Each structure stands twice: as C-alpha cells, then as structure tokens.
Amino acid sequence: MKVDVLLGLQxxxxxxxxxxxxxxxxxxxxxxxxxxxxxxxxxxxEGQKYVLRSIPxxxxxxxxxxxxxxxxxxxxxxFKAEAEALEASGHPLKERLHISKKAHLIMPTHRVLDAAYExxxxxxxxxxxxxxxxxTYTDKISRNGIxxxxxxxxxxxxxxxxxxxxxxxxxxMNFEYDITEIEKEWMAGIEYLRQFPLVDSxxxxxxxxxxxxxxxxxxxxxxxxxxxxxxxxxxxxSNTVCAGACSGLGVAPNKIGNVYGIMKAYCTxxxxxxxxxxxxxxxxDKLCTxxxxxxxxxxxxxxxxxxxxxxLKYSIMINGVTHLIMMKSDVLDTFETxxxxxxxxxxxxETENFPYSIEGEVEPIYAELPGWQCDMTKMTSExxxxxxxxxxxxxxxxxxxxPIKIVSVGxxxxxxxxxxME
Ligand code: GDP
Ligand code: IMO
Ligand code: MG
Numbered sequence: 001m002k003v004d005v006l007l008g009l010q011x012x013x014x015x016x017x018x019x020x021x022x023x024x025x026x027x028x029x030x031x032x033x034x035x036x037x038x039x040x041x042x043x044x045x046e047g048q049k050y051v052l053r054s055i056p057x058x059x060x061x062x063x064x065x066x067x068x069x070x071x072x073x074x075x076x077x078x079f080k081a082e083a084e085a086l087e088a089s090g091h092p093l094k095e096r097l098h099i100s101k102k103a104h105l106i107m108p109t110h111r112v113l114d115a116a117y118e119x120x121x122x123x124x125x126x127x128x129x130x131x132x133x134x135x136t137y138t139d140k141i142s143r144n145g146i147x148x149x150x151x152x153x154x155x156x157x158x159x160x161x162x163x164x165x166x167x168x169x170x171x172x173m174n175f176e177y178d179i180t181e182i183e184k185e186w187m188a189g190i191e192y193l194r195q196f197p198l199v200d201s202x203x204x205x206x207x208x209x210x211x212x213x214x215x216x217x218x219x220x221x222x223x224x225x226x227x228x229x230x231x232x233x234x235x236x237x238s239n240t241v242c243a244g245a246c247s248g249l250g251v252a253p254n255k256i257g258n259v260y261g262i263m264k265a266y267c268t269x270x271x272x273x274x275x276x277x278x279x280x281x282x283x284x285d286k287l288c289t290x291x292x293x294x295x296x297x298x299x300x301x302x303x304x305x306x307x308x309x310x311x312l313k314y315s316i317m318i319n320g321v322t323h324l325i326m327m328k329s330d331v332l333d334t335f336e337t338x339x340x341x342x343x344x345x346x347x348x349x350e351t352e353n354f355p356y357s358i359e360g361e362v363e364p365i366y367a368e369l370p371g372w373q374c375d376m377t378k379m380t381s382e383x384x385x386x387x388x389x390x391x392x393x394x395x396x397x398x399x400x401x402x403p404i405k406i407v408s409v410g411x412x413x414x415x416x417x418x419x420x421m422e
Contacts, residue, residue, distance in 0.1 A: 002257030003031075003205070003215040005245045006325075008222030009315040011269035013295075013302065014262040015327035015408060017041025020057035020218045022406075022416050023260075028213040029065045030058025031205065033248030034238040035220030036073035036106060036136070037082075038129040040296030045413035050086075051296045054079050056218050059086065059093055066093070067201050070102035071238065071248020073136040074148060075111075076189025077182060083192070099193065100201035101149030107159070108179040108186050109166035110135040116175040126234055127271030129298060135166075137227075137237035148198055151190055202250025209255060217245040223315035224269075231358055234273025242319040261321035261402070263312060265329040265392075268293050268302040276362040277305035277341045291331040306339040306366065309399050314354035316402055325406040326396070329389070330415075335371040338392060342367045342399065369395060377410045382419050 006023070008014040021043045024030055037053040043060060044050075052059070054074055056066040068074065086093060110132030117134065118125045128134060139145040144165060150158050170177065205215060221240040224230045229241060238244060242259050245251060266287055269275045279287065284304045287293065293302035315321070332338055341364040343352045350365065372388035379385065385393075385407075393404050407417045 001209045001212045001214055002255050003209065003217050003245065003249075003251050004258040004260065005217045005219065005242050005256060005319075006260040006262065007219030007240065007242060007319060009261045009263045009312055009319070009321070010222045010267050010308075011224045011275070012220075012222040013040070013268060013270065014222060014264055016219060016262055017043050017052055017057040018327070018408065018411065018413070019260070019262060019325055019406065019416075020216065021045070021060060022413055023216060024058040024061035024064055026214070027058070027064070027216040029067060029205070029208055029215045030056045030218055031067035031069050031201070031215060031249055032056045032072050032218050032220065033069045034071040034240060034244045035236065036133055037075050037078045037131045037297075038133045038236060039220035040298075041220070042296050042411065043413070044411045048089075053082055053297060055082055055086065055093070055097065058216065058218070059097065060091060063096055065096045065098060067199075067205065067249075068097070068099045068103055069201050069249040070100040071244060072100070072103045073106050073133060073140075073238075074099070074103050075106035075131065075186075076193050077185040078131070078189075080185075080189040080192040094195055095197070098197045098199045098201060098204065099148055101147065101152075101198050102201070103148045104136055104140045104145045105148060105150070106132040106136045107146070107162060107166070108182045109163055109170070110139070111182070112170060112175070112177045112179060113166060115177075116170055116173050119175070120173065125272060127273075134237045148193065151193060152198065155190070205249055205251060209251075217249060217251070219244070223318060224311060226318075229314075229318050231273050234271065256320075258322045259320050260323045260325055261316060261319055262325045262327060263307070264291075264327050265332050266291075266307050267305050270295055270298075270300050270302045274358045274362070275303055275305060276311075276344060276358055277308045277364045278303050279305045287331060290334070291328055306341055306364070307396075308341045308364070309396075310341060310344055310352060310354050312400055313352070316400060321402050323405040324397075324400065324402045325408070326393070326404050327408040329407055330375075330377045330409045332371060333376055334373060336373065338369045338371050339366040340369065340395070340399075341365065367395070377415060379409055379417065382407070382417055
C-alpha cells in the first residue's frame, strides 16, 4: 500500500482539517508530518466546531490511529491543553494517538526567541504565529534540538543545557522575558506526554504499509509558506510540500500515492509577505466578511484576494498533485464576476511562470468569469451545480491540468461534494 498526502497549495488555511476529517473513514491511519501549533485546522460537524493545532484531523472519526510524525515540532504545554480539551469533550485519544520519539520539542525559550527575532526585524518581521516554530527548527538543523525521545532519558540535564544556550542568546539581544509560569505548564506537559505511546513512527508506518493498511498524511501550512519554495523569507520553517511527508514520516518517495492539493476558490494570507492578487478594496472586505477570514487560533485578520493560478500551477508542479480539492466556493455565491489571475506582468513583461521572487511590482493579469449568484450551501451533488459554477470549475481544470475531485460548499463535514471520485 502507498500513503496519500493531503496538503495546502496556497498560504495555509485552505481547509485541510475539514477535508482530512471527511476522508478519514477511507483510511486506517492519519499522520501529521510537519509544522506544529502554528497550524489551526478547523472541523465542524454535528453543530460542534473544533480547532486542532498539533493533533491530526483524523481524531474524530471512529477509533482510527493518528500519528504525530518526526517532522512535527511539539509544544508539550499546548499539546496537553489541546488533548485534555478533546478528552473532556468525549473524544478519548490516549491509546490511539502515537507520537514519534524523533519529533522535536518546542521549549518555552523557543517561544521567547521567536518573539525576540521578530522584534529585532522591526518592520521586516515575518508575522509569525509566535509559537517558537522557527527557533525550534533552527535548533533541529543546527543539531542542538531536544526530542520527544529525550524525555525517556536524563531529561533534566538535556533541558537545562538547551535552555542555557537560549538564555545566552536572549541576553546578548537584551531581550527581557519571564517564563516562570509557562515553564511550569511546559513541565506538566512533559509529564502528560509520558501517558501516550511514544513510538518509532517510521517503523510503525512502514509496517502498516507492508500490512496493506492505508495512511493519509496531513500537511500543515501551505506550499507558498514552504521553507524552500514559498515566498522566502516570509515563510514557515518546514517543508510543507509533498516531499515533507517523506522526510517527516520516514516514507520513501516511491510509497507516495495520491496527492490531494487543497485550494480556496479565492486566496488568503495571514502575516507579512508578498501576495500578488491581494485586494485592498471592498471586494477584499467582502471576501473577508463572507469567508470569516480570521485566524483559527490567533484571530488575526486574513488578507484576501482572487485565486492565483500562476502560484497554483507552481504548487501543483512541486507537489505532484493528482487531485484538486476546492474549498469555500460558497463564499463566491453572491459575486457577479469572479476573477482568476492567469499571468503576472513584471517590469512590463508578462509571464505565466512563477518567478524567483514575487516581491515588488507584480501586476496580476486576470481572466473574468460570470458568477453563479445562487446559494450553493445546501447542495449535495454535482448535478445541482449551476452552469456558471461548472464553467468556473472547467476553466480551473483546464488551466491547472488536474481534476477537481471535491468541492466544499460550507464549513460543515456534510457540506462536501465529490465529483467522479474513484
Ligand atoms: P486549515 O488550516 O487548512 O485546516 O484551514 P482553517 O481551519 O485554518 O481555515 C479554514 C476555515 O474555513 C475554517 O474556519 C473552516 O471551518 C472554514 N471552511 C472550510 N471549508 C469551508 C467551505 O467550503 N465554506 C466555508 N464557508 N467555510 C469553510
Ligand atoms: P495552517 O496549518 C496560515 C504563517 C504565519 C507567518 C509564517 C511563519 O492552519 O494552514 P511561523 O509561526 O510558522 O514561524 O509563521 O507562516 N503561518 C500560517 N498561515 N496557516 C497556517 O497553518 C500557518 N502557519 C504559519 O502567519 O506568516
Ligand atoms: Mg489554519
């Protein structure tokens, strides 16, 4: 058996959590492969709304095993709060949430370092989620990180050494902070972690595949936030692309099956950095209002704009997307005209190729399509799609050269329509 990978094609918040939840019944296992509590994956069903940060979005469907892979960075304090809230709401998970011993731990001082680096950048700040993601991955790459497996050894010594390193850096930056309280919560989180199966997830996943079990890998963030291929330096610090599933779970490239690429019917971005199709007018405000475009965790207002096919083609290429999933089409229900960026004009030259940098003067060139102007939120089958919507989908499929297999018409689990899915 191969693993299927589901990931974001834009700047995150495409609706990954919702679709992972919808697809989970078809899989034996769901596994997160990168990122950490910078993610906020929203699921809605039976009138309830849940936002997951470190726990995979397969946790609500039956008793499926969910895995936090080695590529993830884990904050024990935030993890404890998240897991306890789920357990309290009637979703026991201790036995079926497996955590890789090779996942790196986000320390309280990583969070402080995140804040200190952002403050030092001034106006050029990335606009991070403040969860210590960058500093934790930095320590991992510079071989100074601490891992979940370390809590099984002489953890106090390992922790003290790493903390002392951070304190020295923070002192040299003259950055004031007090972690007394969060360190207490963090240590309680470490004890809490011990109650979960701490596993060699690369062995576990490969054994499952050998046993013909199916695995869905859940990405966090989106391709435009990838450390290598995103709008650097306004990116996150992990590989959010399909290859990240290989390194973040220990799955060989020839074990990758379907790659589900998720996009909104328009586009959003939160934090700083370039966004060629961003709208600063009332159309942008309308997208924000109708789409409730505010961060699932931070509450930050998301910047909104039209769909960007230049960027999407690039994302599809990097990830080898086999199936597209289009989210939030209902948000466009009342628009008379819908625009899609088909090329950029940079210094007077038109290009359909995603350039080295999208900073500076990148003028989007738009195709315009008529809107469908009807309520799609109660539709349950593609037979009900209005003609203009079918035209929009056909246009996107022709441009992107990948079939759109799922269309989402609302936040609820049930507001999901499959199109000729095998
Ligand atoms: P993720 O990080 O990719 O999982 O996405 P988020 O949860 O951060 O953001 C997606 C938001 O859109 C959430 O509030 C979802 O409940 C909501 N959502 C998902 N699909 C749809 C949809 O088809 N229509 C509408 N209106 N909202 C949706
Ligand atoms: P999900 O999984 C949207 C953005 C931050 C910032 C940049 C770096 O819910 O789609 P970081 O804290 O990772 O160092 O921040 O990346 N960012 C996200 N934007 N959705 C996310 O996750 C994000 N995770 C990080 O806003 O611009
Ligand atoms: Mg999100």
